[in-house]
Amino acid sequence: MASIEKLPMLAAGYEKLTAELRALRDERPLIVDAIEEARAHGDLSENAEYHSAKERQGQVEAAIADLEDRVSRAQIIDPTTLSGDKIIFGATVTLLDDDDKPVRYQIVGPYEADAKAGKISYNSPLGRALIGKRVGDEMEVSVPAGERFYAVEKIEFI
Known part of the structure; x- marks a missing residue:
């Protein structure tokens, strides 16, 4: 029997997922209402509102x-x-890039990654290269x- 693969994530990423799930569950009855209302308009074969609501229902589910x-x-x-x-x-890591300019990233799960916010996935090219490295290690990515090229300058757990 295959084991279920766990998805590591930070608490903030979990909260974002559960909030998104709650919002979609809250949308369910609204979609059902829209389908019922569109059905009341008669001929479903040419009813754009009905088809749109059914499509949205599929997307939400x-x-x-x-x-x-x-x-x-x-x-x-x-x-x-x-x-x-x-x-x-x-881990939050400070790296020195090719120009000796410091860049800082936190290693997160794939659904939390946002490079502009300094969060990279552990399975991104840079994330994979960083896992297991120590201060002073250098790598080409x-x-x-x-x-x-990067050099690890600092490792923090914050």
């Missing part, structure tokens, strides 16, 4: 199923309870923009 799956497999990790000298999930 698929999204709910996906979110329920992710929530059920969530493994919430609190970085403040972690420690060590290696980069692991939840292939990213969409080309090859990048």
